[in-house]
Amino acid sequence: MVHPLPVITRKKNVRESPRDWRPDAGRGCVMVTNAPAARRADSIRLGPWHQGAVYGTTAALVVSGIIWLVLHYFLAASGEYGPQVHPLEPWMLRLHGAAAMAGLIVYGSLLPVHVRRAWSIRRNVVLGIGLVSVMLLLTVTGYLLYYSGDENTRPFISAGHWILGLAVPALLVWHIVSGRARARIDATPPEPMRNHA
């Protein structure tokens, strides 16, 4: 079978460079783009509901954790038999436990698209892995706080857990700012080659 040779035609309105913004530039010609890669990059961004779920559960975890710390370390009333547990403390832990369960669903929901797509184009990987590692450590130490009955190790696990937890907002903001900056850089068309001869 004889294959026809490709015919290369030069069209009148072909865009000469990415900076060629003449109104008719590019009209009538086929744009060749790396479409699958562009689609992958687009789908890393979260929709408004998904973003709200990530920010909402993270805020609930951090706020309930911080209120618990304040109640426990600064507002415990002293009673006849030593410091008394503040009546709001157990409520904060209940709220925190509920937020932790929601958090596991919400963070888990990022794995199949957000994390997988970002990983496949190697974008924001270092801060992404950092964030996933912190979340995993919080989950493991949270589990140990809930189920470990050992009173000797509990204070260390507790301190490790909340110190990591307090770092979450800064780490998340850093992750988002750097991921968006990276996405903007990748979306900027390259400078046209200049002939300095």
Ligand code: HEM
């Ligand atoms: C617990 C894990 C993670 C959480 C909670 C998280 C959360 C977020 C959030 C809320 C945003 C801003 C969303 C937006 O701009 O629409 C974001 C952006 C981003 N994240 Fe993650 N992420 C996680 C893991 C990862 C990992 C592991 C990677 C890389 C392998 C990654 C790569 C990115 C990139 C590239 C952006 C910028 C998206 C863009 O604006 O195009 N993330 N992340």
Ligand code: HEM
């Ligand atoms: C993936 C994220 C997180 C998970 C899965 C998680 C889970 C848990 C669990 C299961 C507990 C034990 C609750 C109980 O004993 O009834 C706990 C306690 C606690 N968490 Fe978190 N947590 C997370 C994030 C955070 C964050 C961001 C903070 C921020 C400060 C935090 C601060 C605390 C504090 C102060 C306690 C009480 C410690 C104690 O009882 O000695 N956690 N967490």
